[in-house]
Amino acid sequence: MVVNGKGTSNDEPLFTIEDNILKGRVVKIDSKYTSIGKLLFDSLRNKPDFIGQVDTITGNEDTFGEIADRAVKCALWLQKYGVGKGDVVAISTHNHLDAVVPYFATFFLGAIANPWDYEMNIQLARHFIKLTQPKVIFANEKSVSVIMEASKIEVFHTKVVSFSGFPGTIPFSDVLKDHTESAVVNFECKQIEDHLTALILFSSGTTDLPKGTQLSNRALLNVMELNENFALSTTTPMWFSSLYWVSGSLLSLKSITSYSKKIIAPDFDEKTACELIEKFQVSWLMLSTSMSNRLVRYNHLHEYNLSSLKTLLTGGAILTKESEELMRKNLPNTRIIQAYGMTELCGLVLIQLPDTVSGSCGVISTNCQAKIVDPGTGNVLGPNQPGELCVKSWSMMTGYYRNPEATKATIDKEGWMHTGDLAYYNEKGEFFIIDRLKELIKYQGHQMTPVEIETVLHSHPAVLEVAVVGIPHPTDDEHPVAFVSKVPNKEVSAEELIKIVEMNLMDHHKLRGGVKFLPTLPHTHSGKIARKELRAVAKTLADF
Numbered sequence: 001m002v003v004n005g006k007g008t009s010n011d012e013p014l015f016t017i018e019d020n021i022l023k024g025r026v027v028k029i030d031s032k033y034t035s036i037g038k039l040l041f042d043s044l045r046n047k048p049d050f051i052g053q054v055d056t057i058t059g060n061e062d063t064f065g066e067i068a069d070r071a072v073k074c075a076l077w078l079q080k081y082g083v084g085k086g087d088v089v090a091i092s093t094h095n096h097l098d099a100v101v102p103y104f105a106t107f108f109l110g111a112i113a114n115p116w117d118y119e120m121n122i123q124l125a126r127h128f129i130k131l132t133q134p135k136v137i138f139a140n141e142k143s144v145s146v147i148m149e150a151s152k153i154e155v156f157h158t159k160v161v162s163f164s165g166f167p168g169t170i171p172f173s174d175v176l177k178d179h180t181e182s183a184v185v186n187f188e189c190k191q192i193e194d195h196l197t198a199l200i201l202f203s204s205g206t207t208d209l210p211k212g213t214q215l216s217n218r219a220l221l222n223v224m225e226l227n228e229n230f231a232l233s234t235t236t237p238m239w240f241s242s243l244y245w246v247s248g249s250l251l252s253l254k255s256i257t258s259y260s261k262k263i264i265a266p267d268f269d270e271k272t273a274c275e276l277i278e279k280f281q282v283s284w285l286m287l288s289t290s291m292s293n294r295l296v297r298y299n300h301l302h303e304y305n306l307s308s309l310k311t312l313l314t315g316g317a318i319l320t321k322e323s324e325e326l327m328r329k330n331l332p333n334t335r336i337i338q339a340y341g342m343t344e345l346c347g348l349v350l351i352q353l354p355d356t357v358s359g360s361c362g363v364i365s366t367n368c369q370a371k372i373v374d375p376g377t378g379n380v381l382g383p384n385q386p387g388e389l390c391v392k393s394w395s396m397m398t399g400y401y402r403n404p405e406a407t408k409a410t411i412d413k414e415g416w417m418h419t420g421d422l423a424y425y426n427e428k429g430e431f432f433i434i435d436r437l438k439e440l441i442k443y444q445g446h447q448m449t450p451v452e453i454e455t456v457l458h459s460h461p462a463v464l465e466v467a468v469v470g471i472p473h474p475t476d477d478e479h480p481v482a483f484v485s486k487v488p489n490k491e492v493s494a495e496e497l498i499k500i501v502e503m504n505l506m507d508h509h510k511l512r513g514g515v516k517f518l519p520t521l522p523h524t525h526s527g528k529i530a531r532k533e534l535r536a537v538a539k540t541l542a543d544f
Contacts, residue, residue, distance in 0.1 A: 092244075320454075
């Protein structure tokens with residue numbers, strides 16, 4: 001059976017369905033490159049006068065030539081201290097003009113870049129150190145003291161470079177000093193095999209400590225050289241995720257290979273986003289689902305001229321039909337595209353077409369495959385049958401770093417990656433994510449997904465953000481509790497929200513754990529609601 005959402009110029013279907021396996025069209029990638037470093041190096045050197053990034057706080061700009069110059073000097077410095085093929089270089093920083101310099105330099109040497117969450121605590125820093133054992137760590141002001149303390153506890157001796165300067169570290173400015181002009185001009189990237197790991201990104205760690213996802217040079221090249229899904233060549237793009245998140249890492253690379261000027265934004269808030277879109281004429285924006293929900297519910301949204309914004313790509317969590325339609329209403333000149341991807345998949349595997357129904361995260365992408373399986377039996381399911389989403393792609397991870405057991409549990413013998421997401425697809429091949437399998441809430445034997453309750457609560461105009469988790473209960477398994485933040489200057493009571501759920505859903509969905517109002521919900525640095533933190537709070541509310 002062949003199904004296609006919108007044909008290409010030669011009427012080739014975008015995907016087919018065979019034996020309930022959805023297969024995106026295959027596009028061969030003929031690359032002359034074996035390393036992401038060489039592709040970056042050539043892209044930067046090919047257009048040295050092109051303005052590649054602008055800092056929205058300082059107004060300072062960088063040309064490709066200036067970026068290349070600093071990245072080469074950083075690579076020469078790393079080389080001096082023995083960094084080479086297979087060595088790990090950690091980068092713990094927010095987005096700024098120099099953030100990508102050690103990132104690119106590491107790729108130039110055929111070494112492994114390993115971005116860290118700059119808002120991590122000492123426990124997480126110790127975990128990162130023990131797992132990847134980097135030869136050098138580049139750190140910003142916020143993370144450097146945590147890294148130094150964690151290194152001391154672990155008795156781990158490595159070179160730490162501070163972007164801001166910090167006692168006991170090497171100032172980043174020193175990294176760029178004392179390199180001869182000839183050394184910079186004659187620098188050549190290391191030739192390496194494309195199957196080697198180029199990037200280690202940590203998984204989100206929703207149920208345990210983060211795992212190190214290994215992405216090969218070939219995986220990154222496949223994403224960069226396939227001009228689909230998020231080609232940036234004719235856009236002015238902006239995003240808020242740092243290098244620690246797969247979106248931040250990939251978009252930082254894609255902006256170079258696409259020759260687009262990156263708008264470097266500070267931490268997200270609705271007002272800042274609107275101001276930057278208007279001032280810098282941003283035409284392509286990527287936001288997490290949480291950020292998108294907050295932006296379109298911003299009271300002053302219509303006071304800004306956002307007509308330059310042609311595309312808003314959103315993902316990271318479930319975006320309901322109601323929220324997506326609100327986005328289309330409040331941003332009428334912007335194409336809203338919901339997509340689905342994971343760190344382990346090195347990007348997107350599902351993406352909406354222009355005619356995709358609201359609430360869906362799209363159809364299967366080029367060079368990807370997907371199926372829905374019964375979590376209990378492993379049987380492949382057909383349309384409108386919920387089960388676990390399993391995928392294959394040309395850019396998926398090679399495995400978890402130094403964790404073969406976790407790799408084996410995630411990628412089966414046939415090469416399918418089990419996502420842990422409960423999903424289904426309809427007769428048109430459009431996928432819908434229901435929830436995380438591990439986030440299902442149980443009440444007296446009934447299983448429910450948090451999103452069922454969250455969707456109802458989101459219908460109230462005073463609800464800005466909501467997350468429902470389970471409170472452990474001695475006899476009932478769990479009671480659902482809703483954590484809610486309110487739209488500024490709008491009011492709603494806990495009793496009202498409890499009543500809305502009671503009137504619209506079955507008895508076992510009732511908010512027996514109550515409603516807890518918070519000024520703001522906690523977020524990960526990529527903008528997702530930090531459910532792990534909320535589950536920890538919920539445990540303190542338990543009756544036993």
